[in-house]
Amino acid sequence: MHKELNSFFTQDFISENQQVHLPALEEKKVELYIKREDVIHPLVSGNKFRKFKYNLLEAKNQNKKVLLTFGGAFSNHIVANAVAGNLNGFKTIGVVRGDELAKDLEKTLATNATLREAYKNGMTFEFVSRTRYRDKSKAEFINQLKEKFGDFYLIPEGGTNEFAVQGCKEILTRDDANFDYICCAIGTGGTISGLINASEKHQKIIGFPALKGDFLAEEIKKYTIKSKNWSLVNEYHFGGYAKYNDDLIRFINDFKKQTNIQLDPIYTGKMVFGILDLVKKGYFKKNSKIIAIHTGGLQGIAGFNQKLKQKNKAIINYL
Structure with missing residues (x-):
């Protein structure tokens, strides 16, 4: 790494994989872990x-x-x-x-x-x-x-560009090879592209777009070298980018109480909502292991809560 870069950016961060324990997961005999990329830095996180x-x-x-x-x-x-x-x-x-x-x-x-x-x-x-x-x-x-x-x-x-995809390849480590599914929220496609390129043959990469539309698949294809081990689930965008409903806000607050993991309403909240809904529907194989990438984005909750307050809506409990 270039000696002129700040030492923080020359580090090779290996994020903790935190297991989530919820009744739905135990019932379906599926393990879910959250890769805590959000703790890398308060503002340059995930x-x-x-x-x-x-x-x-x-x-x-x-x-x-x-x-x-x-x-x-x-x-x-x-x-x-x-x-x-x-x-x-x-x-x-x-x-x-x-x-x-x-x-x-x-x-x-x-x-x-x-x-x-x-x-x-x-x-x-x-x-x-x-x-x-x-x-x-x-x-x-x-x-x-x-x-x-x-x-x-x-x-x-x-x-998202080729250098971003190169960096996102480093999210996964050798220890992550034992997961069957890798889940990721998607904005512009850079993160999931890096995950796809770094994944093992037996792994399935599942993307949860935060935006409406089918254009993301073509964007991802520009940056990836594998074509058969990934898919997009388009049913959990809650109406589009930055859209939400009361169920999503309630879910984020309940998940924080149950796991002590803070999710954001734009990306990770929708992804984890989708994962758990798919678990309940039997989408994931019995005895499989899922890792969901926490891509950060928590600083935006303050602004999101401002909008919720203006509409007299329940806010996200964020400290």
Whole structure:
């Protein structure tokens, strides 16, 4: 690893596999473990650490001084980019969806813990309209950003590229070879692609997309070398990205009480809900072992709870 990278990013983290004990699992004779990638770092946790590791190295090798990326107002990716960049001597720029947030930046930072943390770590914001944000992958938009900010190393929304997939391969270790199923929540497809590439022949990789649509399968195929040992389960997105219902919030709170493992409502909460529902339906073979990857994302709960309070809904019990 490049000597100029912060020592935190040169470490080879091996996360604990924590077993979950619940009546449904015992009844169906299925073992479930959670790989605790969420404890790597409070803000650069889980798959964010894995995705940034080799991207930061590549940015250093290209002698880049600035990292630029994209995300929403409560994006784990935005704040992780700011913190990772700050730790490694990069300036950071966040292109954030929602130009209304720029009208009163002081108020935005006061009421948004995610952007406040990113700002505290030196990130410069470029707030854009939702319409313009859709052009984030177009060359014309990228060139306009270069005209405004100069040269930068671009990390795509969600962080998925070949370097991210390389980092996500390191989530699995030799000791994980005894699991029959590897489960993962999916945003942009980078994490599951790394897991697929690192998996053993006998293992089945199951992805739980947080978004509607069938486009993710094609994205994953771009980065994977295996095609027959993975599948996507599309029934547990709860209506789409950042969508939820009372059952999901109740499930997350109950799971925390029963296991002392905190899940988030965007990714891991939906994944574990789906896994346990499939267990009850007999989807997993008897006496099989499942490992579910906890990809972090817990910092976004504060912002999510703000929205729940505004709607007079029950909040996620998060300390």
